[in-house]
Amino acid sequence: MIPTPDLSHLRPADYEHVYEPAEDTFILLDALEQDEELLKSIQPRVALEIGSGSGCASSFLGSITGPSSVLYLCTDINTHACSCTQATGRQNKIPLDSIHTSLSHPFLSRLRHSVDIILFNPPYVPTHQEEAFTAQTERDIGGAWAGGADGMQVTERFFPQVAELLSPRGRFYLVAVAQNDVPAIQRRMRAQYGLDSEIVLKRRAGREHLSVVRFQR
Amino acid sequence: MVRLITHNLLACHAKGCTTNNFPLEFKDVQVVLRESEFNPEFLRGFMPKIEWPALLGAARELGDTSLPDQLPEMLDDDFLKALHHVLLEIHVEEGIMICPNCQHNYPILNGIPNMLLAEHEIA
Ligand SMILES: C[S@@+](CC[C@H](N)C(=O)[O-])C[C@H]1O[C@@H](n2cnc3c(N)ncnc32)[C@H](O)[C@@H]1O
Ligand SMILES: [Zn+2]
Numbered sequence: 306m307i308p309t310p311d312l313s314h315l316r317p318a319d320y321e322h323v324y325e326p327a328e329d330t331f332i333l334l335d336a337l338e339q340d341e342e343l344l345k346s347i348q349p350r351v352a353l354e355i356g357s358g359s360g361c362a363s364s365f366l367g368s369i370t371g372p373s374s375v376l377y378l379c380t381d382i383n384t385h386a387c388s389c390t391q392a393t394g395r396q397n398k399i400p401l402d403s404i405h406t407s408l409s410h411p412f413l414s415r416l417r418h419s420v421d422i423i424l425f426n427p428p429y430v431p432t433h434q435e436e437a438f439t440a441q442t443e444r445d446i447g448g449a450w451a452g453g454a455d456g457m458q459v460t461e462r463f464f465p466q467v468a469e470l471l472s473p474r475g476r477f478y479l480v481a482v483a484q485n486d487v488p489a490i491q492r493r494m495r496a497q498y499g500l501d502s503e504i505v506l507k508r509r510a511g512r513e514h515l516s517v518v519r520f521q522r
Numbered sequence: 523m524v525r526l527i528t529h530n531l532l533a534c535h536a537k538g539c540t541t542n543n544f545p546l547e548f549k550d551v552q553v554v555l556r557e558s559e560f561n562p563e564f565l566r567g568f569m570p571k572i573e574w575p576a577l578l579g580a581a582r583e584l585g586d587t588s589l590p591d592q593l594p595e596m597l598d599d600d601f602l603k604a605l606h607h608v609l610l611e612i613h614v615e616e617g618i619m620i621c622p623n624c625q626h627n628y629p630i631l632n633g634i635p636n637m638l639l640a641e642h643e644i645a
Binding site: 350372374387404414 | 558610
């Protein structure tokens, strides 16, 4: 059993601006734990989490693959989330390098085919396009869920970057809900970028049918 | 935290800025040193991703002259310890990173680099 990261340093006031770990976070943690042997066997050097929020998932990954064996990069568009991620890394003794940016833009030229583990629990809730667009501009708590058409507006923009970043032995873990149309995502990633995938975990939480999909070259 | 390992991976991504956009230059920095666990296996594995001249330049900008001009062929323990310190223990907490090409300023606040660009500025 890998312990859930200690988040006792975060306060209700933090969660007014930053996504509080919920069922979608925990299914990602469970998928990583289930893949413990695989994750260790690929001997990762670089991990990258997009939209790290509280920093819960990357801290958890760090306790699987080790604090000094991997560089953990975390991005978020929300400045409060970046601070929480950094604090959560310190609290759990996992060095998380938090970067305030959208998706992985500033790393694309230097990390081509170099990232061994990519995590993204994206804003996946279907909303009006306009709402997702506004949330991306405001960069506050709304950006944690507003996903626009089919809940795919933000995730879709990240896919070409995955294809650029993923190392030959790399794995990409994506959280999705049924409305995102998981089989269609899998077909598209195969056809456009030659990435194979598998649903590694699936569960229902309230109204949401959650999946974790794992992609590789 | 902006450590030199991360600085070595960040490039300017402003629209149209595609050449000479790396490494970003430091300005007005405040640095804090924090010890971290020495892991030679990690350093050996990470070595191929490092841009040596960029790392050397950044270390010297921050006043650290422990690294040799040329990457040594033998990665012995003394070298790896110096490399460990430079890559992982020097934290830039405050300051600015400037693109050598388009001069865009990326501020660092409380150890977090702000690499955001407005939508219309993104390549
Ligand atoms: C569903 S929350 C997940 C947070 C955390 N990873 C977790 O699992 O609990 C989505 C996160 O993505 C961030 N986000 C939204 N759009 C983003 C973008 N374009 N680039 C980077 N992060 C983004 C949000 O600010 C939020 O922190
Ligand atoms: Zn530039």
